[in-house]
Amino acid sequence: MQTHVAKRVEIIIEAVMERRLTAALTDAGVTGFTVLPVLGGGGRSGVWSREGQVTRAGGMVAVIAIVAPERVDPLVEAAFAVVERHIGVISITDCEVLRANRF
Amino acid sequence: MQTHVAKRVEIIIEAVMERRLTAALTDAGVTGFTVLPVLGGGGRSGVWSREGQVTRAGGMVAVIAIVAPERVDPLVEAAFAVVERHIGVISITDCEVLRANRF
Amino acid sequence: MQTHVAKRVEIIIEAVMERRLTAALTDAGVTGFTVLPVLGGGGRSGVWSREGQVTRAGGMVAVIAIVAPERVDPLVEAAFAVVERHIGVISITDCEVLRANRF
Amino acid sequence: MDGLFALAAANILSPMVLCFALGFGAALARSDLSVPEAAAKALSLYLLFAIGFKGGVSVAQSGVGVDLVAALLAGTVLSAAIPILAFAILRAISRLSVVDAAAVAAHYGSISVVTFVAGTSALDGAGIAYEGYMVAVAAAMEAPAILSALWLIGKKGGTAEREDGLLREILLNGSIVLLVGAFAIGWATGRDGMARIDAFIVAPIQGGLCLFLLDMGLVAGRGFLSARGDLKAPVIVFGLVMPLIGGILGLVAGLLIGLSAGGLALLVTLSASASYIAVPAAMRVALPEANPSIYLTLSLGVTFPFNLTVGIPVYIAAATLVAGS
Amino acid sequence: MDGLFALAAANILSPMVLCFALGFGAALARSDLSVPEAAAKALSLYLLFAIGFKGGVSVAQSGVGVDLVAALLAGTVLSAAIPILAFAILRAISRLSVVDAAAVAAHYGSISVVTFVAGTSALDGAGIAYEGYMVAVAAAMEAPAILSALWLIGKKGGTAEREDGLLREILLNGSIVLLVGAFAIGWATGRDGMARIDAFIVAPIQGGLCLFLLDMGLVAGRGFLSARGDLKAPVIVFGLVMPLIGGILGLVAGLLIGLSAGGLALLVTLSASASYIAVPAAMRVALPEANPSIYLTLSLGVTFPFNLTVGIPVYIAAATLVAGS
Amino acid sequence: MDGLFALAAANILSPMVLCFALGFGAALARSDLSVPEAAAKALSLYLLFAIGFKGGVSVAQSGVGVDLVAALLAGTVLSAAIPILAFAILRAISRLSVVDAAAVAAHYGSISVVTFVAGTSALDGAGIAYEGYMVAVAAAMEAPAILSALWLIGKKGGTAEREDGLLREILLNGSIVLLVGAFAIGWATGRDGMARIDAFIVAPIQGGLCLFLLDMGLVAGRGFLSARGDLKAPVIVFGLVMPLIGGILGLVAGLLIGLSAGGLALLVTLSASASYIAVPAAMRVALPEANPSIYLTLSLGVTFPFNLTVGIPVYIAAATLVAGS
């Protein structure tokens, strides 16, 4: 099938910042994103897990946005502005998509 | 270690269509796939979240299939046939795998 | 923004092996990883789903680690040593990251 | 009239209705209060099981005959017929497309189990008896409306997905299976079965209903916030008037088959209620082009609160009046 | 004999057994009915806590002595011995590999807490008393079978994973810790502790068990559908006969240590039951080459329903007969 | 003194405290026992709803006047003032940075609902009455401490995030909304409302609290294991002494406004308790540089168990002594 190049941006960020991140993405013209739950992880600040937790502190989510290549810079800048002072990881991968007009 | 090129196909699709999608993938000769839960997201049809929902409408899942490069076309065609009339996003990324004979 | 090349390693592995895998990753010098829940899947050993399950057997998790390119080999070797006798899939993708000193 | 107001006041000031209002208000105020998806689903399974089982036990005690069959038939016919009327009304008063109108119509033919539970709880509170088998009628009314709507689409030249799996999916959806199954188990085990599990399903049910309604309020409120733009005035009017029209049909049907005042009130409630679990899921499969924010918001954010607050007391008053108790 | 049939009928027509059947049937019919994973786990924690606590309180009231030690010892020996017998039988009658046979054998030496709860519930229904400490015996029987099976593998030249973490993981698995912990808390707080939480753990437990069995039926039915091909006839026969063999061993051991009729019935039930939570997880770690669809389906889809329906009444009848009540 | 020891012994040997200890111990022993996140959240919603509703009903029955306003005011002042004292102490005795000290201080001004529930449960056990509106005071004490800590940061030249959404997020966080909402519903529906749902929220609450404390023990134990290194001795000392200091402030304030002995004990308990749900989440947003393993571990792993075991009996003894009952 006919495919088009795009970028897959994956942002792993604290759950408490989710709303702020997705608002920033929308402001930056991102047309779509998907939020995945995260069970746990480890990093410089130690190992953590969501098991049995009731506070929203100490949980993370993974936000995936697939965008046309020309939109990746504003997206990443908007995301970085939110993540900057916080725990979080942003990665960008080349990918192909169908229906290019959607991204 | 010795690695082999492969394709990682990620299909974000409505939960109600999951069974149909995985059946279509299997028919297309896909040997393995993994289904991840999705918490929420946003797109042209607005922002949504699974919190507190009891209906299966309005939820999505992410299906990941890693396949040998030569199998990616039938996979994507099978997936697209299911996604076509529905909400959903298909992306294809180059990757490397161990144990090539499995894909 | 200034980005740096890195590798995104995704390991889909049985939930019972999670602790062993993350310990092996840490031993191999991986500085961070994130664990995502998995709902179900299909492969040579059949189709499975977590719905209603109480045993930890027969569930999987997806572990994502983003690392500097020079660290990917020890990571993959450590992961493979854990996965080898078990059900599981390892894939490696090129990506770009911000703040390279973190990986 | 006095009785109606007292009933309405008692209903609106019940912890259940106030819990729904709390959730709705919290969502509108953008509080982060939320019920985990797994907990909401577990509560819904609990309510289906409890209400089904109770109905079955009551049938085991009172026995049934041809009246059950008549009620099932009446329910099936109502569920199949209401969407056709609803579709005609929607096409006449709103600008919804054929597909959107059919999808909305399917919801109003089918039923909402929580509205039914709230109805039984109001009847219990008012000390009015009802036929235990009405829960089986509820189950019978879930699916026909969907088939009716798909038939409408076909007639209007639209295309709904029509594959093997769909019909089975509709008829064997989880809430029908659990409701019917629990009813059958209650019927089979009767008073003895009830004695073993009543501490779990009888006394705590109203409290469980409170938490479930809190969650529904949150979901409805959030849906309302994000779908405001999609709901035009005529559609909202439909969401407030259609329950009354459906209710009247239910009243007529119930009188024809000779239900008691309580049973009548429940058939009216079922006819007036709109689905928000099974039908939306079926519509996503069969009519993906229909806009879910219209039918979900209308059913959960307009009709459900209307029935919960105003509708149920009116239906009970009408039924007791008409059944000439 | 008459009594046995009455007992069996009462058992099979209990809401619990019918809930399991409902789940199993819904899965076979491919309904989408399902219990969220978190809800199923929460129910299982609730059952473990309730049954452990109750056992502890009953020990606090009646006191224990050397009989508890004897029972724990008997349970440990049974758990360690049964896998060796089960392995020999499996190798004789089926074509399972050494690894698969050892993995299956481990399940039958260990125990199923839900089968135990169903057993106590049947005894309560029939008014037969039993030793409160049997729940501690259940906990003691969870792990030895696993070590036994791993020892078997070693002897047969196979290699099981043998690392530091494994033994601790087996001995400190969540269900053992919660069962033993709740037992200890019940013992420590006794009648006073019970007075504070009985509304939570005594009256509602049978209803909670119903929903849990509904879920187990769904999981068993789905497992059965997808693993049919892996279960050959001799293996299925094993899944139906091994409970009886294990039960007889339990009967002999229980007679030797002088249990009451009720306690005897529970030891038989434990010996006859097969694990489906702790052992499968341990097998995935220690024997990854063993095929999980064999041991999971056999334990949950064959032996568990057998014990739930036919087994428990037979074990109770046998125990009351032999204990010469 | 004798009474204090008896009270302390009764408290420590309660199923609730032992469940916390079981969870803590299981975590330290690295057992895989765990409560699903959704189940833990559902239990916390249940406790908030039940305790809020109960408080509201009791206010509906006894009526309130200016004493409620005085108590709300006292709570607000305590919540705002305690962080300033706590901050000064932390900076004097530990090497925590301004940001870390302010974040910890915010937790001690705010409150822990579970500690409050445990306090009411101990009072119920000892047969001591308390003002129903104390639950509203608990809600009023959640947020001011956060604002106080952010003000401190500003004064010390630090920068906290200060955007529109933050204040609303703090004031409308889920636990405040549910607690206040349930209180209002209880107040509005009074005895009638209670009659409909008491089987759900009164009798089972202590059992539900047991499972929730088991989960808190697991989370606290795991947090303790992984954050040991971050907690230096002076900080741990703070976590044990600050509750007493906060408690004394609460005692003085409560005497000034003339609370009953039971109400006094609860105000002391609230002042002595440290938040572990709402404040940590607010700190992650507003003070991301503060180290969560310090404030979470201190609040949940040090102060919470201290209050649960030693603190509550001491607070009750002090309050009854001082209120000269």
Ligand SMILES: Nc1ncnc2c1ncn2[C@@H]1O[C@H](COP(=O)(O)O)[C@@H](O)[C@H]1O
């Ligand atoms: N290299 C990485 N790859 C994947 N996830 C990471 C990585 N580094 C950090 N994370 C995630 O971000 C969280 C916080 O990281 P840190 O700030 O390093 O403690 C971790 O617990 C992980 O969930």
Ligand SMILES: Nc1ncnc2c1ncn2[C@@H]1O[C@H](COP(=O)(O)O)[C@@H](O)[C@H]1O
């Ligand atoms: N570009 C995208 N990247 C990631 N997920 C997307 C994207 N577009 C849509 N989605 C997901 O698909 C859902 C439906 O999209 P839409 O049809 O645009 O409303 C969204 O709510 C997201 O969960």
Ligand SMILES: Nc1ncnc2c1ncn2[C@@H]1O[C@H](COP(=O)(O)O)[C@@H](O)[C@H]1O
């Ligand atoms: N090619 C693949 N792509 C994605 N996930 C896979 C793939 N192969 C296997 N898996 C996952 O690994 C599990 C076990 O695979 P298998 O060992 O082939 O049965 C499957 O149930 C999937 O969850």
Ligand code: NA
């Ligand atoms: Na209807």
Ligand code: NA
């Ligand atoms: Na056994």
Ligand code: NA
């Ligand atoms: Na405090």
